[in-house]
Amino acid sequence: MxxxxxxxxxxxxxxxxxxxxxxxxxxxxxxxxxxxxxxxxxxxxxxxxxxxxxxxxxxxxxxxxxxxxxxxxxxxxxxxxxxxxxxxxxxxxxxxxxxxxxxxxxxxxxxxxxxxxxxxxxxxxxxxxxxxxxxxxxxxxxxxxxxxxxxxxxxxxxxxxxxxxxxxxxxxxxxxxxxxxxxxxxxxxxxxxxxxxxxxxxxxxxxxxxxxxxxxEGIVRSFNDTLLSIRGNDMFGLIGAIRALPEISGCYAFGESLHVRFPADAWTETGLRSALEQFSGLVIEPITPGIEDCFMALIEPHAAH
Amino acid sequence: MRTLMILLRKEFQQIRRNPAILRIIFMMPAVQLLILPLAADYEVKNVNLTVVDNNHSDYSRRLINKLAANDHFTLVGVTDNYKEALVTIEQDKSDIVLTIPPHFDREIIREDEAALHLSANAVNGAKGNIGAAYAQSIIADFNNEIRRELLAMPRMNPAPVIEVTTINRFNDTMAYAIFMVPGILVILVTMVGSFLASLNIVHEKEVGTIEQLNVSPIKKHQFILGKLIPFWLLGFVVLTIGLLIARVVYGIIPEGNLGLIYLFAGVYLLALLGIGLLISTVSETQQQAMLMSFFFMMIFILMGGLYTSIDSMPEWAQVVTRFNPVRYFIEVMRMVIMKGSTFRDILPNLYVIGGMAVFFNGLAILLYRKRS
The missing domain is CATH 3.40.50.300 (P-loop containing nucleotide triphosphate hydrolases)
Known part of the structure; x- marks a missing residue:
């Protein structure tokens, strides 16, 4: 009931x-x-x-x-x-x-x-x-x-x-x-x-x-995109550069790093690394999404970057 | 009933713990009743008089002496220049200027007629007005005096004199306190009734406790009664303290039945609490409630016959005062305390206030019921 x-x-x-x-x-x-x-x-x-x-x-x-x-x-x-x-x-x-x-x-x-x-x-x-x-x-x-x-x-x-x-x-x-x-x-x-x-x-x-x-768990499971955590020395420049890349569906600050989301077949980690090669101290790691990432993915179509 | 008792217990717990409310309830009547009746006194004393004596005769001197000897007047100067006298008015040194013309004595004797000139400072309207009236009556007195002197006095007095003596009924010494104290008492009871109750309800809104009560099985009428009853009782407390002060300090012992005052106060407080309730339903914060109460209080007090007699108001204003509950209670207070009026005498006022109580409470409950 x-x-x-x-x-x-x-x-x-x-x-x-x-x-x-x-x-x-x-x-x-x-x-x-x-x-x-x-x-x-x-x-x-x-x-x-x-x-x-x-x-x-x-x-x-x-x-x-x-x-x-x-x-x-x-x-x-x-x-x-x-x-x-x-x-x-x-x-x-x-x-x-x-x-x-x-x-x-x-x-x-x-x-x-x-x-x-x-x-x-x-x-x-x-x-x-x-x-x-x-x-x-x-x-x-x-x-x-x-x-x-x-x-x-x-x-x-x-x-x-x-x-x-x-x-x-x-x-x-x-x-x-x-x-x-x-x-x-x-x-x-x-x-x-x-x-x-x-x-x-x-x-x-x-x-x-x-x-x-x-x-x-179900909400996290329904998250189909690839999520990467990216860090660099020039975070401010980095966020602009990533958002300017094609087929990036989300990029937002999350603690000390950026969470970058894109369809699984759009980018590879190495491809992304070479696209951002002008930035020093670049650290890129794949991560599993949390509820907040799912929420950001859901509201992305509504909210402007 | 049980729920109501719980709410009342809570309310009294809170009131007991609120030093501000206790202070208002005990200090306000004491301070206001001790200070206001003594200060808010309409008797005009110390009218400053300047005389422009262009005559310098026996008659003019006698007139000046007569005026100066009067309690109400203080002779601040005698000059023979009107312009100079006017300057003293401008400087606020004198309130009234009396001008005696050059041939005052000759005109009285030869022509049986003489003119005097009075200028009153109307910036302080009451003082100017009343001062001029005093001066006129003294001059009239002086007039009679010299008329009698000038006429030969054979067997009977050819100039009949009617002397008027007045007795002030119900307040033989015209003591201002006896008149003011009952009125001020009404204002105090009114404040407790309308201010405190509405502030209290709005406080619950502001703090959000009303939400908790609204989701509990309390019924609306229980909530409203739980708020009204404590302040209804507090109104009586203030009234009692006030009557005690009136008796001890001013020696005012009601001519009529004290029970009548309490009976009327009971109904009156209901009406006032209704207004308070109404204010609390339309305001969201204590500040709003406060300002709104203030607005009503100003009108209630100024148009309640406390300071200015309703009979001397313009027609339209008298109509407005009929909607003012304060007016009715002040009337009843004065009637019972000064005249010793009976139940039958105050019945018309009781009807009106009863009607107001039903109207305001009904309206408040109606507005209150509305759920958004």
Whole structure:
């Protein structure tokens, strides 16, 4: 059974001038950790707001746990947990007060569902009398996750939970999600491509559309082009020279090197090397693509170099 | 009901922890009630008078002495040059210039008629106006005096004199505080009602906590009641503190039933909270809400009859004040505190405010319901 079904959802702003979501359809299986990956403005938050019954879509249909997001919004609200991208707990209440407030709102107590939040809450417990506004970024996110979980939701919506969180906390946060996944369906959005590989399935989003939807491995597998990592002494000159070559479908800076993508039969490594012979210190290595490379390949037709 | 209690508990937890709100609730009434009634005083004292005496007669000297002896006037100079006197007005040294013409005494005796000339500085309109009026009444008094002297006094007085004495009902000493304190109290209650509640709701929007509440099974009316009730109660707290200050500091003890004031305040606060709610639904940030509240407050205060009497406003302005809730509460406050009015007397005002409460809250809830 599908936990979430989205069919042809479209949402526009400014009387149709801005398309936040453009005919989006997908479904999320029970117990899945589903990732929405895309840059800012891709439409991830709009999608969350529609699924969490905060906004109405212009057209299309969506269901959460078999309940319609428009008709059954009251029932849905009892069964979902939502963690907005912006920290939205009461900063002037303490950790414990926040958690018990949200627990009692859903007619439950911290103790009743303690096992669900235990892993996270033990880390927060030393600070339970501290005001939420005084917590560090990572702690805030953990508290927000606790508050979204405390009523034992069936589906958890996490909108960019790790944005602005340090790398260690990010890693911890994802480990928690993996542990929760056995009991709860999770939909998470993130602009970080490295987090995509931790999901069961991901949807790559851009400009309100889903570009590709597959498992992280499936998405990497569908990458048919050749990808090379090229480094040289004059990186700036190099990037211009490569982009000027024929049949290069993508060339972008990636850390300290350039990732160059082209159809498999267009170039050979030696051919490329001789075309760039005027550059000193040239290092060319074939590499396996990551999610980010796949994403760049997908958006290339849309974005100018 | 249970959900409402949870929301209320949370709200009070937050209010208790917010030093700014506590300060506003306890300090604002104290400071405003202690300072404003003493400062916002319309009684015009110290009208500076310059006399241009071109006559230098007994009569002119008597008139000058009479004016100078009056409490309201301070004689700042006597000259015989009108231009010189006008310069003192320009320099703001005098407010009124009285010119006595050269043949003042002769005209009084021979022609039974003499003219005087008053120039008032209208830059400070109230002072000029009231000063001139004072001067006129003193001159009229002087006129009677000399008329009686000039007439022979046989068996009866051929010049009948009607003397007017006034009793100020409900405020016999015309104490300004008794008039101002109830009005200022209304303004304080109004601020708590409209400002605090709307700022509080908009704060939830601004911080984003409203999102969390919206995805929880809280119903709209529970959320709204959870916001209104705390500030409704706070309004009463401010009112009580204000009435206590009025009693202790100014000795103002309501002539009428105190319960009537609380009853009216209860309905009045509902109307005000409705306005606050309305403001919060149309603003996204606290700044917007603040500016909008400010706009309304200015109109409410200036057109509420606190400082300027509504009866002396132009016709159209009087019509506008009918839509001003502050006006009705100030009326009721003064009626109950000064006149000892009864429930029946305040009933018309109660109806209007009740109507406003229903209207504003209804409109706010209607706008609030709309989901984008």
């Amino acid at each position: 599908s936990a979430v079904i989205v069919e042809h959802i479209t949402k526009t702003f400014n009387k149709g001038k801005i398309k936040a979501l453009d005919n989006v359809s997908f479904s999320v299986q029970e117990g899945e950790l589903f990732g929405l990956i895309g840059p800012d403005g891709a439409g991830k938050t709009s999608l969350f707001r529609i699924l969490t019954t905060l906004w109405l879509a212009d057209s299309g249909k969506a269901e959460v746990k078999g309940l319609d997001v428009v008709q059954d919004y009251k029932a849905i609200r009892k069964r979902i947990g939502y963690m907005p991208g912006k920290f939205s707990l009461y900063q002037d209440l303490t950790v414990e007060e926040n958690l018990s407030f949200f627990a009692t709102l859903f007619n439950t107590t911290i103790r009743e569902n303690y096992d669900l939040v235990k892993d996270i809450y033990v880390q927060l417990e030393p600070f339970k009398d501290r005001k939420a506004g005084k917590l560090s970024g990572g702690m805030k996110q953990k508290l927000a996750l606790c508050c979204a979980l405390i009523h034992k939701p069936d589906v958890l919506f996490l909108d960019e939970p790790t944005t602005g969180v340090d790398p260690v906390s990010r890693k911890e946060f994802w480990e928690m999600l993996r542990r929760l996944q056995s009991r709860i369906t999770i939909i998470v959005s993130t602009p970080y491509m490295d987090e995509a590989t931790l999901c069961d399935r991901i949807a790559l989003m851009q400009d309100g559309r889903i570009m590709q939807l597959d498992t992280p």
